Amino acid sequence: MSTTISPISPDFSAHHAEQFRADVVGKIVQNAVSAQGADAVSLDRDVINRLDDSTSERLDAWPVTNQKHSGRCWEFAGLNVLRARMIKELNVEDFAFSQNFVAFHDKLEKANHILVRAIETADQPLEDEDVRDVLQPIGDGGYWTQFLDLIKKYGIVPQWAMPDTESAGNTDQMNRALSTVLRRAIGSIRSTKNVDSTDVPDDVAAKQDEIRLATMADIWRILAIHLGTPPTEFSWQYRDKDKAFHTEGTMTPLEFAHKYVPANIYDYVALTHDPREEHPVGHRYVIDHTPFMEGGTPYTHVTAAIDDLKSTAIETIRSGEPVWFSCDVSQQFDRQSGIWDAQLHNYEALYGVGMSIAKADRLRLHESSATHAMALVGVDLVDGQPKRWRVENSWGDEVGTKGFFTMDDSWFEEYVFQVIVAPERLTEAQRQANTEEPIVLPHWDVF
Template structure:
């Protein structure tokens, strides 16, 4: 039986005749039956992977920086913080003479969560005149205290609260598995949002609203500290380097530790993005409304540019010995056992007999792709000055991939990398000039506001 005029569905319904015709057509399609037999027994990625393409992505790099162990974010969404702290530790390792030094990711998350709670409550006061079911309040209430973030958000945390060695604020059960803690904090903050809105509607003055906000934050601080522990305000820092030599760093605050053991000037960096939509011109600065964590911190700022410019500047940094923080849509076209990406690595269209090809712009515009993960470029393979592949430090532990490191074919960069963080002095003059212009403000729900 085939689908004919007699068996077409009535508009808006799936009629029994039409469904029977679908099943009959499938039963008569040998390629579809073969694909079903394969995919019902084996992962579709294993069926669809191009083995020749996979083997063609070699692991060697003409420029490689990493000789340390990869970190592990475990069951949390802290990749953006891990990637930034991995960038900072590249400096700290040299100064400390310790190969596998790590900063405390728990410490960074603690301050991000508390600051972000305050940011959210300030937003709730600012939009108190809008109905709770209007789009902006609904969006903010639906995205309370997520684990993810963006470059300017971590800079705001580090510049205000500093960093500490991992040994001084180690992982807890909740820092490694954030779901239960986040659920409690979201309930607390949404309840707080209702209290603030009710008080504003009743005519409470600014001082009363601030007192109420502080009471909500005291409860937030209590819950957060129960889950993550107490962050050190100062500490005695002594360590043995990898040669066994003892060092006494004295008593330091977290902010002093950041200044003493890293040389990266966080304010000298900017986030380049590849927003492929024509209404957001290349060479323009972009920002996202209501996106941030530290009240009074610098807003999230992007410079929109093309992928080739991003690659060129990122490769220059790596050749100069600097790892590069970047954000991407991590899942598409990834061979998960070896940690290899290539734009044409997995051919789902061939398995299904259905055309699934899309452009980067189409994926962004229709919700099929956005920034989902942040990592660190630690190597690049250059041929006649052009990148062929990239080495990536992930934050999923050392048991996966090449001891936690992945390999990205350059084709994947074009399709699925959205942002890289580079020093402003590496930018061409026209992009540096764009930093002085008023940025285009994107809606809170814009895809460029996705949290890595």
């Protein structure tokens, strides 16, 4: 079957330029966007004016945190869920866990996972999709289950025991160094197959593991230089709101986690709204090539209707607990005012072209994906139905309402994908689905 080549003619642009010069409205829009940017011009002021930040249910009475220029949102959101419990249990004005401590061990585990996969794919050509995936730069992102695995293995510490460094909030230089060292090691691992044709498989495996261990020592050193040295123990004491002083003596990070992280949180379930027909509601899925921690827990979720995500989130908030959730953060969003609404920007009117894509097709076409994790800390209920949601972000207190954001329920419908909830809040069908053998999602799927 022959393919017809359809190049753009030389006068295509000139023809459309002539038409555009006659478009009075188009010229005005061009001037506005040139001066202010598309997002500022496309904002619907009626939407902004009707979205106040009050909610009938609200948990927060603490300041927000700041992940700065890093992709650690999932860690911040997880620690913010635990933080709310900690503030209540200790009867203190505020408390913060060390996000840096979690990030250090996350990078360590990711590096080891990459090297293990490099060994597993050493015989595959460089053009293979799995090999290309292994060669990707090491990143900051992660999942709820990954967060739990790290706490279970390494524990947690108060923020002052391992505060953020400059690199913790600006990870590019550190990630670049880590990626270079890992790619160098991957090249060495792949070359072991060709060094000596007389090598038996056990000898090759031993050489590869020797490279892995030596590289992991280098990785640890780079992490320590950028993020600091993780504490192995610390002195734990605090003063509560009633001015009573408490001292618990010296604790290790694991002892601290065992004391303050509730055991049932490790059983929490990811409910995911995936409207694609090929991924029907009521089934369990697992992401291929997870966990990112060798020996950890594969990253699974149960598909559910969007109303189920809302109802379980409402129940959780009303019980006094924030809700970890993931979403496509930059869609229909104004950062400075801290507002999300499905109709916040009228891009079709701005450009004069069709741009609407249904949620399921946005996922299929990779127009939308879970790009950010935060915590739901409030909801405004009218006759039992959610109208808007209060969100604890981790972008500092200079945006939104001192760092807290307002999400219209229409935005929840379109751009929220996952909530983490206690198993007792699931329906019987969802609990049953969570026991099923999971369906494998390829690592390149949007979830």
